[in-house]
Amino acid sequence: MATTGQRKRLGREELQRIIDLCRAVEERGLDPFLINVEDLIAVIREYFPEWKLPEDLVLDAETIQHLASVIKMQSEWVKHRSTSLYTDPFLLEEKIRRLSREQLGTIFLKSWRPIVEMEQISPHSLMQAIRYWNELIPMDERWQKTQFIEIETGTATRNELVEQKVLADKMFSEELDTLWKELIQKTGEKEKIEYWDFIGASTFEETVRRAYLTSFLVTYGYATMEIDRLEEIIFLKPYKKPVSFDKKQVTSVPVPISFDDWMKWKEGRMD
Amino acid sequence: MERRQNGLKKKDLYVSKIKRAAHLLFFRRHRKPGVKGWELRKRLGADYPKVLGILDSFLEKLDLQVKTVFEGEAPKEKPSLEEYDRARFYITLRGGLTPKETKMMGWRIDDIAGLAITISSIISKKGKAPRDEIEKLLRDKLPGWRVEINLDRYIRSGYIAEDENRQLYLDWRTRAEIDESALIKLLLGAES
Numbered sequence: 001m002a003t004t005g006q007r008k009r010l011g012r013e014e015l016q017r018i019i020d021l022c023r024a025v026e027e028r029g030l031d032p033f034l035i036n037v038e039d040l041i042a043v044i045r046e047y048f049p050e051w052k053l054p055e056d057l058v059l060d061a062e063t064i065q066h067l068a069s070v071i072k073m074q075s076e077w078v079k080h081r082s083t084s085l086y087t088d089p090f091l092l093e094e095k096i097r098r099l100s101r102e103q104l105g106t107i108f109l110k111s112w113r114p115i116v117e118m119e120q121i122s123p124h125s126l127m128q129a130i131r132y133w134n135e136l137i138p139m140d141e142r143w144q145k146t147q148f149i150e151i152e153t154g155t156a157t158r159n160e161l162v163e164q165k166v167l168a169d170k171m172f173s174e175e176l177d178t179l180w181k182e183l184i185q186k187t188g189e190k191e192k193i194e195y196w197d198f199i200g201a202s203t204f205e206e207t208v209r210r211a212y213l214t215s216f217l218v219t220y221g222y223a224t225m226e227i228d229r230l231e232e233i234i235f236l237k238p239y240k241k242p243v244s245f246d247k248k249q250v251t252s253v254p255v256p257i258s259f260d261d262w263m264k265w266k267e268g269r270m271d
Numbered sequence: 272m273e274r275r276q277n278g279l280k281k282k283d284l285y286v287s288k289i290k291r292a293a294h295l296l297f298f299r300r301h302r303k304p305g306v307k308g309w310e311l312r313k314r315l316g317a318d319y320p321k322v323l324g325i326l327d328s329f330l331e332k333l334d335l336q337v338k339t340v341f342e343g344e345a346p347k348e349k350p351s352l353e354e355y356d357r358a359r360f361y362i363t364l365r366g367g368l369t370p371k372e373t374k375m376m377g378w379r380i381d382d383i384a385g386l387a388i389t390i391s392s393i394i395s396k397k398g399k400a401p402r403d404e405i406e407k408l409l410r411d412k413l414p415g416w417r418v419e420i421n422l423d424r425y426i427r428s429g430y431i432a433e434d435e436n437r438q439l440y441l442d443w444r445t446r447a448e449i450d451e452s453a454l455i456k457l458l459l460g461a462e463s
Contacts, residue, residue: 080397087455089395093408095458096391101384101412105370107461108387111454113363114376115447116335117304118297 004050011047012056015063018043022066025073032073040067179213180222183238192226195234195255196265204262211257225253288315288322289329296326296337296362303429303443305340308356320355336365340447361447385409385421389431391458393441394451402437 018040025032044063051057096104156164187193199210214236217223221243226235234255292315295306311319327337341350342357350358368376373383388408393400402422409418422439425431429444445451 076397087391087395087459089392092391092395092455092458095461096388096408097411099458099461101380102370103461104384104387104412104458105373105380107457108383108454109370109373110367110457111450112368112383113336113338113365113448113450114368115304115338115444116297116362116364117299119299 007047008050008056011050012059014043014047015059018063019066022070025070026066032070032077035067035070037067037071037074175213176216176220176222179210180217180238183214183217183223183236184240187236187238192235192237195225195236196261198236199257200262200265204259207262208257211255215255227253285322285325288319289326291315292319292322292326296360305359305361305447308358308360311360312352312356317352320350320352323360330362331365334365335362337361338363338447340443359443359447363448381413381417382421382424385413385418386425386430387454387458388412389422389425389439390441390445390449390451391454393431393439394455398441400439402433402439405439 021035024030025035044060048060051060183198186198199207199214201207201210218225221239223236223238226237295311295314315322323337330336338361340359341354346354370380389405392405392408406418406422426433429442432440432442
């Protein structure tokens with residue numbers, strides 16, 4: 001008579017064997033009916049009362065899971081056999097071997113309905129292609145463009161880098177500070193100044209630069225904007241000390257700066 | 272009088288929709304031929320199945336048809352608009368081809384016989400067969416050097432697909448062009 005330990009070892013081996021068998025059917029596409037599910041369930045049931053340890057219970061669950069997937073394969077097999085498409089592979093193979101190439105081809109043509117599709121160029125696409133061709137740079141010119149120009153390495157001064165716009169002549173924070181002081185000075189005794197009167201400069205480029213920096217003055221709490229919606233005028237109000245917006249409600253106000261607006265302001269015709 | 276005018280307007284509308292549907296279906300616009308149902312709905316309106324039905328009856332005279340390939344299995348009852356939207360539509364031949372016509376299309380009888388064997392074997396094996404097994408079957412009737420070339424051609428054309436484990440499956444073109452059950456019945460019923 002086998003001891004409990006021996007029986008447990010035997011049971012584990014049996015479950016592992018069942019798992020391997022199910023895996024072989026799943027992975028190699030074997031006939032799922034090679035497995036007698038009822039017999040295997042009886043084996044699983046026989047050893048189930050022995051399992052107390054978690055790893056044994058996991059092995060038991062794994063066995064059931066593999067068996068379930070074999071049952072699923074069996075059900076799919078039955079479903080396929082019941083459809084009109086089911087054919088015994090051996091019978092079909094035998095038929096194929098006996099038929100000549102010509103017979104096989106003729107049979108296939110009776111069930112083949114090839115897709116009909118066309119390719120056609122339109123006058124519109126032809127025109128587009130000609131335009132593209134005319135604008136296309138010849139190959140030898142294109143290759144020339146990708147050639148490298150050899151330049152000797154050297155040193156550059158800070159001023160040279162500023163001229164080449166690699167470095168700004170002032171630090172950004174310095175520029176903001178200067179502009180803030182200018183805003184305070186221009187506002188003077190009055191509480192606020194009209195937006196365009198502050199950002200407007202002799203060139204359009206400088207105006208855009210000032211507008212860009214002013215937006216940071218407002219964002220960082222150096223100044224605030226006041227909008228007269230009736231007259232559609234924007235005012236700038238500088239703060240004596242930068243203000244934190246942590247607990248205040250902040251809104252974003254886009255201000256378009258167009259060349260026309262700048263021209264109107266310059267000519268003193270700003271509405 | 273007014274009713275007659277409305278009828279004419281409706282007819283004009285359908286004529287224009289049928290033309291648009293023919294353009295969409297005949298000219299290839301994507302990598303694969305055919306048009307998805309949702310694309311047709313976008314271009315022709317929600318009544319596109321009706322438009323395709325009328326186009327199909329026009330094409331009958333030319334031995335062509337509008338073929339609907341549903342996603343997964345074809346619905347047993349009247350398909351819903353959602354099922355149509357997910358389906359793919361093609362224009363295919365309505366009747367069969369003669370061997371002479373296939374030569375003009377660039378297919379030799381060997382290539383066609385090989386395709387017939389490949390597809391029917393995959394169908395008989397529940398839609399999946401190892402490439403080695405199909406190659407062995409083809410070598411019985413075709414010279415060895417042609418077998419690999421032919422299988423690769425069927426894969427490139429979209430009749431079959433191959434996975435990393437060298438298993439062959441039926442691909443989109445087989446579903447669009449081949450009457451699978453007719454092929455099997457004809458093969459089994461053929462007298463050798």
